[in-house]
Amino acid sequence: MSNVIAIDVGYSHVKAVSHQGRIVIPSVVAPARELSLSDFAQKTGYAVSIQKPGGPVQKYFVGELAIKEGQGATFTTDREKHRHPNHDILVLTVAKLLGAEPQATLVAGLPIAYYKAQKEELKKHLEQLEADVATGSGEPKRISFGKVIIYPQGAGALLKAPLLTNSGTVLLIDVGQKTTDYVTAEIVNDMVRPIASLCGSLETAVGNVYDAFAAEFQALTGSPISPVRVIEIVRGNGQVVFNGKEYDFRPIIQNIKESVARSVFDQVQAALGERFSFLSRVYLAGGGAVALPLTEFFRGAISLPEPQWANAQGFLSIV
Ligand SMILES: Nc1ncnc2c1ncn2[C@@H]1O[C@H](COP(=O)(O)OP(=O)(O)OP(=O)(O)O)[C@@H](O)[C@H]1O
Ligand SMILES: [Mg+2]
Incomplete structure (x- = not known):
């Protein structure tokens, strides 16, 4: 109970x-x-x-x-x-x-x-x-x-971040399926204070990878593909036999993931402006922290442990 x-x-x-x-x-x-x-x-x-x-x-x-x-x-x-x-x-x-x-x-x-x-x-x-x-x-x-x-969302995950500094400004990016939430916060004496003007949501996230792959699949094979199968291929090893022909989708999937990660990076960087360069730490959460090569763009960013769970665990920790 x-x-x-x-x-x-x-x-x-x-x-x-x-x-x-x-x-x-x-x-x-x-x-x-x-x-x-x-x-x-x-x-x-x-x-x-x-x-x-x-x-x-x-x-x-x-x-x-x-x-x-x-x-x-x-x-x-x-x-x-x-x-x-x-x-x-x-x-x-x-x-x-x-x-x-x-x-x-x-x-x-x-x-x-x-x-x-x-x-x-x-x-x-x-x-x-x-x-x-x-x-x-x-x-x-x-x-x-x-x-x-x-x-x-995002602020919940930040409560689970291992705060490595006791002052400065940190950024948490929660990359989900449809939304990416970013939360910029000041750390003052180990307390996390979000800066409202530097927090927000983007509509670029892991779902964009699935959509782009579905379009590529149709272009290459001439056939549409169901969302369930898309997830299976993208989360699986990327190699499939379709109508008797072998396809290796790994390079395509890698390219798509990189371009979605870059787009998240560009939008977050634009939203933060100059403040972006002065961050003392960037944290990654959400399934996107596992699914996307975000650290290629957010250099030195730290993925939270069990990133997909970070928000729920953070929520639980406030009561
Ligand atoms: N270990 C993993 N490997 C690959 N992909 C993963 C992994 N874990 C989660 N994902 C994928 O990451 C995506 C985002 O998962 P997450 O649970 O963070 O999204 P969500 O919270 O449901 O979406 P939103 O925040 O947009 O409402 C999903 O497409 C999920 O399948
Ligand atoms: Mg989410």
């Missing part, structure tokens, strides 16, 4: 942590259909039932199961993912899987770009969220949040 949970709802994965455990699931939700027992045995992921007070029981496939079903919907076309109905489904699912107690304390994030304008709305929304949630063949359990804290 957990009475405090921190959830980072990303465009690609939901990362959720409590003091007792943690869970990551792809941010994909599909309408449920009946599965035979043998279907079930072969599938990973979650069949989830959600019943809001006075409402009907609604059933979904969440995570891997939704991807395998092929009908899954992600947020990728929505600029404000927390306003999408999937946001609640994902939050309720991971809260249930982590064993959240009723009226648990929840820490959740918002991209820096939306933080000021939408934090109150999201906080109220999550405080009102309440449902009986069942996963798999388990019993339903009431999930609700007594206290909700909304924290800016």
Whole structure:
């Protein structure tokens, strides 16, 4: 049972942590259909039932199961993912899987770009969220949040940065699937103080690699490719047999990754202006810290340990 949970709802994965455990699931939700027992045995992921007070029981496939079903919907076309109905489904699912107690304390994030304008709305929304949630063949359990804290993405990850200086200005870059958040902060006596005018979000991130690869694949083979297959190839070894022909996509993938990393670098550098040259340390977080060759451009930057988890872990550390 957990009475405090921190959830980072990303465009690609939901990362959720409590003091007792943690869970990551792809941010994909599909309408449920009946599965035979043998279907079930072969599938990973979650069949989830959600019943809001006075409402009907609604059933979904969440995570891997939704991807395998092929009908899954992600947020990728929505600029404000927390306003999408999937946001609640994902939050309720991971809260249930982590064993959240009723009226648990929840820490959740918002991209820096939306933080000021939408934090109150999201906080109220999550405080009102309440449902009986069942996963798999388990019993339903009431999930609700007594206290909700909304924290800016990136700033959460910065709390997990090993601060190697006790003064100066540091920059944290959280490269995700669709958004890259950058947080510039002053360190004063070991306290981290973000400088609002030097924080923001870009819409260049790992997803751009997948989009560019899909276009290259189509140009080279003449065939379109599904998003699931793109991720498999880009995250795999880059070599594939397609319609009887062998392709080695490694050089193409490397080029694409470099150009996306360069674009992130150029935009962050432009946003910080002269201040960029005076940073005492640059930290990298998010899956992009692993997926992209960012240190070729951000010379001397340090990747946070378990970069994809850094925000959620930072969120948990504030309560
Ligand atoms: N070890 C890894 N190797 C390669 N790619 C990875 C690795 N870990 C994560 N990624 C990829 O990095 C990307 C970003 O992951 P991350 O979880 O940071 O994004 P997100 O938080 O869901 O997105 P956003 O912050 O834009 O909402 C994803 O495409 C993910 O598949
Ligand atoms: Mg993220």
